[in-house]
Amino acid sequence: MQKDLELKIFSGSSNPELAKSMADYLQVDLCDVDITRFPEGEIFVKIRENIRGRDVFIVQSVCMPPNENLMELLIMIDAARRASADRITAVIPFYGYGRQDRKDQPRVPITAKLVANLLVAAGANRILSMDFHAHQIQGFFDIPVDHLYAAPVFVKYIEGKYLENPVVVSPDPGSLKMALGYSQRLKAGVALVAKKRKGPTEVEAMSVVGDVEGCSAIMVDDMSTTAGTLCEAANLLKDQGATSIIAVVSHASMVPMAFDRLKDSPITELVVTDSIPLQPGSDDKFPITVLTIAGLLAEAVMRIHANASVTSLFEPDIEL
Numbered sequence: 001m002q003k004d005l006e007l008k009i010f011s012g013s014s015n016p017e018l019a020k021s022m023a024d025y026l027q028v029d030l031c032d033v034d035i036t037r038f039p040e041g042e043i044f045v046k047i048r049e050n051i052r053g054r055d056v057f058i059v060q061s062v063c064m065p066p067n068e069n070l071m072e073l074l075i076m077i078d079a080a081r082r083a084s085a086d087r088i089t090a091v092i093p094f095y096g097y098g099r100q101d102r103k104d105q106p107r108v109p110i111t112a113k114l115v116a117n118l119l120v121a122a123g124a125n126r127i128l129s130m131d132f133h134a135h136q137i138q139g140f141f142d143i144p145v146d147h148l149y150a151a152p153v154f155v156k157y158i159e160g161k162y163l164e165n166p167v168v169v170s171p172d173p174g175s176l177k178m179a180l181g182y183s184q185r186l187k188a189g190v191a192l193v194a195k196k197r198k199g200p201t202e203v204e205a206m207s208v209v210g211d212v213e214g215c216s217a218i219m220v221d222d223m224s225t226t227a228g229t230l231c232e233a234a235n236l237l238k239d240q241g242a243t244s245i246i247a248v249v250s251h252a253s254m255v256p257m258a259f260d261r262l263k264d265s266p267i268t269e270l271v272v273t274d275s276i277p278l279q280p281g282s283d284d285k286f287p288i289t290v291l292t293i294a295g296l297l298a299e300a301v302m303r304i305h306a307n308a309s310v311t312s313l314f315e316p317d318i319e320l
Contacts, residue, residue, distance in 0.1 A: 005086065007305045008051050012060030012076060016067040018093060018274050019059035021294035025062040035072060043072050047080045055234060055305050056085040057128075059297075062096025063117070063276040064255055070096060070115065074122040081123030086133045088195060089126040089304060090119055093275035094223075094251045098133030117142035128300055130275060130293060131222045132175075146300055146310055150250040150273050151178075153291050154220075157271060158248070165217035165243075167191055169208075171233035175221045182248075188286050189215065193233040213241030217269075223251040227258035231265040238266040251275050253286075259285040 011019030023030045029078055032048040058080065059104045060073040081086050093209060100111035111135070119127065120143055127141055130148040138145045158166075167189040170179035176192055183190040191210025217237045224247075234245045245267050252272035262270060263286055271289045272278070282288060296313060301309050 005305075006053045006054050006282045007301070008049075008056045009083075009135040009301070010047070010056065010058045010080070011074060012058065012069065012072050014063055014072075015059065015093065015274070015277050017277065018061075018294055019309075020291075021092075021274075021292060022059065022301065025295055025298035032075070037075075042067075043075050045072070045075045047083055050083075051080060052084040053086045055087050055089075056080045057089045057091050057121055057301050057305075059093070061094040061276055062092060063094050063251075066096040070118075074118055074234050076120070077122040077124050080232075087125045088123055089301075090124040091129055091301065092127065092129045093273075093293065093297065094253070095129045095132055095137065096136055098223075101134040101137055107183060112137050113140045126304065128297065128304065129136060130273075130297070133222055135177075136167040146304065147302060148310075148313055149181075150275075150291075150293060152313070153273065153293055153296060154248050154271065155182065155216065157220060157289070157291055158186060161246075163218070163244070165215040167210070167212055167215040167217055167242075169193060169210075169212065169217050169219045169233065169237060171219050171221055171229045178222065179220050182218070183286075186218075188218070191217075191237075193236055208236055212237050215242055217242040217245045219245065219247045221247070221249050222251045223253060224258065225253045225255055226256070227261045227265075230267065231261045234265045234267045242266075244268060246271060248272075252278060254279070254282065262286045 009023050010031050010033050011037055034046045036044050058076050062070045077088055097111040097115045126143055127145045131150050138147055166186060168179045168183040169191045171193050172174040179190050191208055191212050193208055194206045230247050237245055246269045247267050248271045250273055253276050269287050273293045274290050275293060300310050300313055
């Protein structure tokens with residue numbers, strides 16, 4: 001491989017453990033970068049090695065605190081562009097602001113599109129992300145987007161649990177397509193919980209569409225912050241006769257309120273990825289299983305770098 005196409009991986013501050021695991025998988029070192037703050041809080045980035053003509057990948061989730069992590073990502077992209085990187089790929093395991101993907105009320109922004117504009121303006125040539133909150137976010141970009149799914153990682157774990165009479169449940173209509181995908185891969189039934197949202201932190205579960213009596217319920221969702229949707233849906237599933245309930249969530253941007261709700265719910269296990277680092281001590285508050293997506297993302301990075309297809313990464317039986 002020509003030297004001017006050498007692969008370089010940088011990590012932002014949001015999830016350095018995931019970036020390190022990706023680098024280890026690829027058998028490369030994380031590149032040296034200083035990320036500091038001026039006294040009043042401004043972010044300063046200095047790349048400490050030559051990346052002229054290199055293929056640069058910057059790993060950063062837009063998770064808590066989202067504004068800090070997004071700004072840091074934009075500054076890192078700008079620094080790489082001004083250092084004459086050949087191509088800059090923003091690896092965003094969790095795409096923050098994805099919930100604001102449409103105008104569902106008068107006089108509100110479409111912030112997911114704004115973030116896309118900012119990433120392109122900063123100098124990103126390509127985006128690699130996983131489980132967008134809304135699939136149409138891919139169309140917000142005028143640059144290539146590789147959108148991966150955590151399903152291959154989750155399906156392997158769930159199959160190993162050998163659940164009796166499994167049924168995949170969408171806790172709200174927005175996750176129905178995801179639930180259908182899981183049900184096909186697991187050869188399980190599917191059900192939907194209809195809900196009405198009272199506010200940003202409260203929901204009211206209304207009814208279950210589908211039969212869950214005597215079944216092991218697997219609730220799947222792309223993200224959870226307060227666990228309101230999951231817990232209300234779980235209560236309803238329990239009332240409808242589900243024998244056990246686990247929750248599978250791609251991005252666990254959990255706040256303390258979520259763990260209080262989970263402890264009081266019939267959910268027995270929360271399965272998440274490491275796209276967002278859990279707050280220290282979170283697994284002491286509730287049984288949480290964290291599955292790594294480092295191999296999945298690293299495989300995508302390797303194939304993008306080699307200009308190869310990433311289609312096979314969508315298959316549930318991929319070996320990582």
